[in-house]
Amino acid sequence: MTGARWRKSTYSGGNGGDCVEVADNLPGVVHVRDTNDREGGTLHFSRRSWQAFVDLTRRH
Template sequence: MRPLDLTVATWRASSYSNQDGGQCVEVSDDFTAFVPVRDSKNPHGPALTFAADDWSSFVSAVKSGTLAV
């Protein structure tokens, strides 16, 4: 499996990025099967990649308040 070329990714900040002193993430919607996620304070650092379906499930759980923390 080839690594994703994240140098071509367009990143967007979390809608909560101005809260909590900038402690947030950025995601890229440029890939079909995967969603890369990175720390907005360290844009040149590592990124995590999630299967698109898994990321969608995570975001839905956060929005609905059903994510167990």
């Protein structure tokens, strides 16, 4: 994923535990990975699906 700019989710804990990173700077796709296993692969979502997920989590 050349060009992906990863950032730690604001909902991730600050104690080195459950951390998620998101790269949302690539056209048409959002990638998500485990901060503690960066080489373990990524999940990828369409921007529309990712936004629906974020909107849903904000409501709960």
